[in-house]
Amino acid sequence: MNLRPVRTALAGATLVLAACTTTTPRSKTEAAPMFFAVRTTEHRGDDDLLSAGLGLAGLRAMTPPAFADAAHPGAGELRRRALWNNWRGIADLAPGGGYGELYGSTASVPGREYSALATVAGATQPHRVLVQVPDAFDVGKRCVVVTASSGSRGIYGAIAVAGAWGLPKGCAVAYTDKGAGTDYFDLDAGQGVRADGTVGARGDGLAFEPVSNASSGVAFKHAHSRDNPEADWGRHVKQAAQFALQSLDSAFPQAAPFTFDNTRVIAVGISNGGGAVLRAAELDGDWLDAVVAGEPNVYVDGAGSRALYDYTTEAALLMPCALLHLQNLPQPPLTAQVAPLWTQRCVALKAAGLIEGNDTAAQAKSAYDALKAHGWSDEALHAGALSVGFDLWRAVAVTYASAYGRYGVGELPCGNRYSAINPDVSPRAASASERAAWWSDASGIPPGAGVNILEQNPAAPLTTLQCLRALWTGDDADAQRVRKGIAETRAGLPRKGLPVVVIHGSDDGLIPPAFTSAPYVKQAQAAGRDVRYWQVRNAQHFDGFLGLPDYGARYVPLLPYVYSALDRVNAALDGSGTLPGDAVIATTPRAGKPLQASNLAMPR
Incomplete structure (x- = not known):
């Protein structure tokens, strides 16, 4: 039985599950990309998929998980620390903020991870892709959540967005660093980051090797790949989804093949990740079922949009x-x-x-x-x-x-240029311990993790x-x-009939909705596309900074609305609910008190 939902023209274009295969199978319209440096790891017990065994208490800890040897951390140690950093950089985990109690999950999810490198056509450097497959994945109800990291973050940069929603529900979650990430290269030492996050020399399976004769400083993929990765964000997302299907074939060979025809695929992302999933929505082919984009960095022609x-x-x-x-x-x-x-x-x-x-x-x-x-x-x-x-x-x-x-x-x-610096701001070579922690600790864009702008x-x-x-x-x-x-980063219209929900905080000071979401939605709706828009009052860009008392008192988090939109979209695809309508959401800041459902005023 084909579990892939299709849109009908009946009853106000409601969503139902198809009982038979579609007339144009998407799995046969294009060749899958080549993936290399493929790795499979298992994560159970005190090293689960969602938090590497840290749980909410460990993620709230003010200091990161320590390395046994600061200059030579193992792959498992780097992964745990990367998860700690990326959770804290995206979600408000502070007591009273509501995470894990009012919304969201840090439940222990056992399973496997499949990781690889992939290259979009025309690019010189690869992007990372990673798929988390929970042990509770139901081959009878196949679902993949595909996402892209926010900002310039590494491969776990959307763990609090897509992983926190999809993994506890038994969905596989596919990630891409969309050609950015934390694969820094130390030009002084001639060393970079291997596929498993550990440090290696040129030619030793590195995820990024700059083309350069420079002998000092630091290079990183977003700035120095010569690829303009933002122009390819949508293709990065699609390749991550394709890698998910390939990984599911490996995980469940008795249930293969997994294809875009028999597997539900929902794309979700925030910030740059939100822009990436909107770019994926415009690609040819009926391969996506729905898109949820939070506070997206998206640029269109006209309608007040600004780059x-x-x-x-x-x-x-x-x-x-x-x-x-x-x-x-x-x-x-x-x-x-x-x-x-x-x-x-x-x-x-x-x-x-x-x-x-x-x-x-x-x-x-x-x-x-x-x-x-x-x-x-x-x-x-x-x-x-x-x-x-x-x-x-x-x-x-x-x-x-x-x-x-x-x-x-x-x-x-x-x-x-970029370099480690001395107290007098003069450049210096990075230490072995600084270099070892870049992959887990950096945000993907200096200054930070010991790398500065000169x-x-x-x-x-x-x-x-x-x-x-x-x-x-x-x-x-x-x-x-x-x-x-x-100009190469301008977004087009989403595919006709594809449900898209855009969510943006009205107070966003980094990616103002007046320059991004509002023009995108206006243009898409005018063209008859199925785009819904939630405008959240008293929400700014960084949930991760709501632990600062003054910010927590003034602003509500955006993640609850992203999760809610995913719930609504998923229910609509199941035929058990309806897609949300446009909404201006009148929230109430918590003013220093614990966050309550009434503060969020979630649309019904």
Whole structure:
């Protein structure tokens, strides 16, 4: 019996399970990609799929799982620590935040992992794919949840999104790092990361080896692959789904073949992962059953959409100064230290002719007015204080300029590079223990995990930011090269009849919905596509920072809505429920009290 659901034209286009095979089997329309460096590992007992045996208490621990030998951790130790870091980077696990009690799961899920490297056509570097197959997988009700890491995170970067929902339900979960990830390469030592996360030399089965004659510093895949991976996000997702089918064939040979015709495939992701699953939704072929995209980084033509690089470089320049105009900001870390720096930024912007005003107040108002004129909301600016406090705007701009322009090591147009540094900010070689932990500890985009951004003139940071901005606004060869790469990332329409649910926090200060989700949904709905939109009031971009008291008091988490949308979509595919409609969700911040269902006001 074919368990693959199909859409009918009956009763308001409700979803039902097909009782017979479709007329055009998707499994035969294209050849499966080649996968290499394939590994299979088992994870049971105190090393399960979802948390490597840490459970909620272990994930809440303030220090990461230790390595027995800091310079030579084993693959199992690296995996456990990578899970710890990625859970904490995505979910609000703090007591009172509701995770594991009001929503979400960290249940122990035994099973197997299948991992490999794959390369999309035209790329020079591979991306990682990984499939988790729980022992409770039901071959009679075949389901795969396919996902992509948020941000530039490594292969476990969506564990709290897709794994936490799919694994306890018995679904296999397929992941891709979408051509980014934490496969850093130490140019000083000539060493990088093997398929199992351990350190090895060039030619030793590394997941990323840069093409470079540089002899010092650090290279990483998102910035230095020369592939512009964002242009291929959708294809990365599809290859992960294809690897899931191949892995299920291996896991359950008596039930093979697993195909897109007899296996339900739901794509889900947040942030860059949300953008990736929306790009997957536009690919040819009836291979996906539904898509859920949270706070997606997505760029379309018109309708008020702005490219990530455009609004990131604008924010990097103007937002530190503009925030001085706003009252009642959520408190970023080190407020006392950064406020004087924001004042200095106002002075530098005035001297550069970018804002007006004869004192700090007037200059801050001028910067604020410029951002508002370009579509920034007050809610996004308030939440953006976190990105300013953590220097995220510069971090994103430097890496993405390199990726969009397909630059290699040492070729970045504004003179930036990456290295471990001394206390005086001079570059140095990384230590063996730093290098060993990059794969598990890094977020995939420096600064972090001991790797920093080096600038040509660190005493004049505005020079670098203006150079990065000019790659969007200018017209020299480098600017044309970067903008060409950005144009390659534009999203198209999802496939006709494919259910898509987009969820975005109205207060998102990193990927504002006015520039991303709202234009995407408007365009897709105008074209008759089946796209639903949940706008969540009082939700910003980073659930993982809601453990900061002021943020937890002001904002609600977004993950509960992603899980709920998955529940609704899955029920609709089963024929036991309906797809959600558009909703503006009026939440109530918890104001320092434990999160309750009433705070979330979940749509019914």
